[in-house]
Amino acid sequence: MTAALVKTEIRGRVGLATLDRPKALNALSNEVIGELAKALREFDADEAVGAIVLTGSEKAFAAGADIAAMQPWSYADVYSQDYLGHDWESLRRIRKPIIAAVSGYALGGGCELAMLCDFIIAAENARFGQPEINLGIIPGFGGTQRLVRAIGKAKAMDMILTGRMITAAEAELAGLVSRVVPVDRLLDDALETAALIASKSLPSVMMAKECINRAFETPLDEGLLFERRNFHALFATEDQKEGMAAFLGKRSPEFKNR
């Protein structure tokens, strides 16, 4: 049996997935992405999990798609397998929140994978980049789309056309990451944040994620209506009654739907 390329565990109500292909700096082969998609789908379906953390090693979150695997492929090879479709695409359909805890390199598909998560907490040593241009290709899993939305056209063009890496500090300034923490605090910080999210009412967490993601795909009018209808829907939950009663009673809420 081959060793797992993605390690999983559940800590409290947090599902933790760790990319574990150290010899190739967590290069994202089809096998790695297949295991990751399976792991995240299982967390998504598991009632014991309220939020997910995805991380790598201290040296590399992930150094990109697997260049050794890709190098000999022809157009017919990548087209017929719909490379970067299937399992990669299925990651987008995870409904529970996913925090990317990024230390070291997040390059190419690694940066794209981090951006696919709901937000990124970066260690001080994190380096983000889309170096595909140096390989004679372009980003293939959302880099040209999500990076622009995250940091704007000027910086996205700069990074994608030059292939240069940015530091955690620059990434925070640009809005790519939500916060930067010392390397030795990264996992604890991400797990604590995920645990905090997992302590909320799950339907409201999932609807908030869905509404925020909808903001990128709809005109404002439709996005506002989508938000308002979801807001209305939460009044059908016991947790809305409990959350508001707890506030008025000056106590902590005890949510049932977690």
Ligand code: CAA
């Ligand atoms: N694919 C396959 N193997 C990789 C890899 C990748 N993306 N990145 C690193 N490795 C391998 C190296 O080949 C090396 O293997 P060997 O020990 O067998 O030689 C091992 O990991 C360690 O890497 P380095 O010796 O290069 O380590 P370093 O510390 O000197 O440099 C690095 C680190 C700057 C991250 C460098 O490895 C690097 O530039 N990696 C490639 C980054 C890249 O171009 N990513 C984009 C890939 S294309 C893509 O992702 C397309 C897409 O949009 C989906």
